[in-house]
Amino acid sequence: MSDHSSSGNRPLIPGQVAVWLGAVSLLAAGLIVTGYSYLALRQGPNEDAARRQAQKELRAENAKKAQALLTEPARNADGTFRIPLKDAVALVAQDPKVVAKLQAAAGPAPAPAAAPAAPAAAAGAFVKADPEQMKRGAAVYARTCIACHQPTGLGLPPVFPPLANAPIVVGNPELPVKFILQGLMGPITVNGMTYNSMMPPVAGVSDADIADVLTYVRQSFGNQGNPVTADQVKAIRAANAGRTAPWTTAELGLK
Numbered sequence: 541m542s543d544h545s546s547s548g549n550r551p552l553i554p555g556q557v558a559v560w561l562g563a564v565s566l567l568a569a570g571l572i573v574t575g576y577s578y579l580a581l582r583q584g585p586n587e588d589a590a591r592r593q594a595q596k597e598l599r600a601e602n603a604k605k606a607q608a609l610l611t612e613p614a615r616n617a618d619g620t621f622r623i624p625l626k627d628a629v630a631l632v633a634q635d636p637k638v639v640a641k642l643q644a645a646a647g648p649a650p651a652p653a654a655a656p657a658a659p660a661a662a663a664g665a666f667v668k669a670d671p672e673q674m675k676r677g678a679a680v681y682a683r684t685c686i687a688c689h690q691p692t693g694l695g696l697p698p699v700f701p702p703l704a705n706a707p708i709v710v711g712n713p714e715l716p717v718k719f720i721l722q723g724l725m726g727p728i729t730v731n732g733m734t735y736n737s738m739m740p741p742v743a744g745v746s747d748a749d750i751a752d753v754l755t756y757v758r759q760s761f762g763n764q765g766n767p768v769t770a771d772q773v774k775a776i777r778a779a780n781a782g783r784t785a786p787w788t789t790a791e792l793g794l795k
């Protein structure tokens with residue numbers, strides 16, 4: 541009994557402490573959970589709303605640019621289009637029909653010239669590329685050219701010229717290698733339509749990558765040009781090693 545009474549006296553304090561501790565930690569946990577979920581609930585929709593608002597503004601901005609270009613196309617003095625590439629890509633993403641609308645604004649395209657009778661083949665026997673090189677070239681094309689010159693090789697007239705039925709593509713590889721390494725700007729007429737935009741240098745491509753991609757475009761889209769080797773590219777790269785400025789069509793005698 542004395543055991544009982546003394547134990548009845550003693551646990552009173554630890555019991556109280558335990559109750560207090562329990563209450564305090566419950567309260568703290570409750571506060572943390574409530575506070576956290578309040579913040580999470582408050583911040584989530586806020587960030588989403590900000591993101592949605594930014595996207596909406598970007599879309600509106602692109603729509604405005606598209607409209608400006610369609611009603612009053614950005615033109616060079618010679619009447620050709622000069623749309624910054626960034627805008628062109630944004631415009632195409634914004635409105636897939638924008639190219640057709642730009643073409644309509646540009647007026648009827650002159651009838652394309654008849655397909656050249658495989659100039660490279662005329663210079664010598666046509667050599668069919670190794671299928672492995674074509675496969676590698678297709679991969680480089682998909683990584684480095686496709687956004688502008690398109691999967692069809694038809695480009696996006698009047699902004700990006702076609703690689704199909706384009707004499708430069710099947711001619712001496714020196715020109716396309718130079719364009720890939722340093723870029724190209726200035727008026728150039730391909731397939732009856734004049735372009736005056738800029739091709740930026742293509743970054744991060746080895747001599748072998750360039751040989752593969754050029755071989756691929758020279759034997760795709762109806763083109764018939766002989767394969768290009770990494771050694772050819774290497775020599776052209778070495779001959780223009782100090783050059784950083786984009787090539788101009790004027791200095792290359794291109795029209």
Ligand code: HEC
Binds near residue numbers: 688738
């Ligand atoms: C960012 C867009 C862009 C990319 C990427 C690009 N080009 Fe071009 N390319 C152009 C533009 C624009 C022109 C025309 C430049 C001018 O108006 O002077 C052009 C011109 C050319 C021409 C000469 C014109 C013609 O059609 O024959 C060749 C050849 C060519 N590019 C090949 C390539 C190859 C190969 C790649 C990939 C390795 C590539 N380009 C990547 C935009 C691009």
